[in-house]
Amino acid sequence: MAKQPSVGAEISEQELVRRKDFLEFRDDDLANLASINEVARRYADSVIEDFYKHLLSFEESGAFFRDPQVLERVKRAQQEYFLRLTQGNYNLAYAENRLKIGAIHERIGLPVKAYLGMYNYYLRAVATRLAEAYQEAPEQARSGFLSLMKLTFLDIGLAIDTYINSRERTIREQQEAIQELPTPVLPFREGMLLVPIIGLIDSQRARFLTEQLLGAVRANRAKVVVMDITGVQAIDSKVGNHLVQTVEAARLMGAVVVLAGVSPEIAQTMVTVGIELGRMTTVGDLQSGIERAEELLGYTVTRTRTRSQVTQ
């Protein structure tokens, strides 16, 4: 049951049935497609030629097929595809193959609009050929064409799924990468550490942060840690408790934590959770945090230049 996950988007038997139902793709469509199969085979080559001439005549789409080897390969693959459309047996394997093809196009960066434009050209080209071939039996041309349209829309749906799936995967990976960015623990002055926290903190990140921080206290022999949460919008009670635990653990190692950038919302959360803010050293902004830390460590900062002297 385990399939190669290389495509990402997958489809189940039931889903395939559901989609065919929705497109009203039924047994008579199978018959129609079978009946135009011969004609389709005959015009395959010329449709391909016209098709690619059309593609290459446009700057944007032509760019993807500059390389003659690539073009040959793609033409052959496309021919196989077109022929396949009328060969019947539109089962799960068929659908999975479509997903794979969609993934390949998405990977080379072909935009959805080009993909759709290609299908559009193909359908129009086929409509013309069918009308020519079935001049004596226009009804057959029409029903063959409509069945073909249902099938190609099934294919388009699958192809677009792979595009969406790929986008979603990228977004997910980026989100994970952001979550995993280690919070820097920066030695600032001797005996001081600066920990700027940005973005969402969840329990896991908070725990990891505590580990990092405590390790840094030992490595840098820090006595004061300025933890800046200016960039944190809100925290829940679990994270609030983690913060308190961090402060307590640091104290066990002889260090004081100055919590800077506590917004009114976060202060409210902490009070609600029952965290005694009185026992923690909190300040409103980063500058105050650093100044407080410097004070504790016995540093005095003196300014000896005016603004204008800075860039002289």
Add this chain to the structure above:
Amino acid sequence: MTDPGEVVVPIRADVDVVVARQKIRGLVSDLRFSGNELTLIATAISEVARNIVSYAGNGEIVMRVIQRGQRRGITVVARDRGPGIADIERAMKDGFSTSRGLGLGLPGSKRLMDEFELVSEVGKGTEITMTKWER
């Protein structure tokens, strides 16, 4: 016959508490636990082993590497035939970061591990099962 993935430490005196928490490090050496997590596990073992000594007099700690699907973990069972815990609910209750006085350290041990189960009957004894999974 104990299976090779299992370590049994009889707990009869305070020195055995140290033995139990030292044994755990050997057992989990090839599992993916950080230094922090190892200390958490050893601390939880220390707490429950200590309870056995203090309240039951003797018992045992059984440590076993387990696997669930792709994940591996460590399960620690602390059992004794001591007096049992009369009010389990009370024993498991405590405030989050209040300083702790005397007590069984059970809520704390529960916090240190991923899974925690306690079965106790007055006059029969107590059995605690705790598990920690690789991340």
Add this chain to the structure above:
Amino acid sequence: MRASILKQNRFLIASVQGSMSDADLVELRDELASGVRRHRSTGVIIDVTMLDVMDSFAARTLRGVAQMVRLLGAECIVVGIQPEVAFSMVQLGLTLEGMTTALDLEDGLDALEAGVSGQGNLL
């Protein structure tokens, strides 16, 4: 017996090992008590650098030793709690409230020299 007590000027430094038994700890406490009296020490450092696990029993014991030392008129500072141990302790709810702590022996000695203000940390 795995505790050692060193004297440094007016201070005593006691190292606690993880492998110490209850009896060892009682012995340590008694030796510290007599040491403080004998040398008229003004400060005691309890160095737990080698302590792999601090459980509630160990924390209670430490608190007891610190109380005793203070009753004898000396300051008491606990040093050397390792990051993993500190982390586990707060998970367990052991905050050693009221006890003075420092990073290591060096800081502990500095604190004693500077004159720790009694309960809790300098800052």
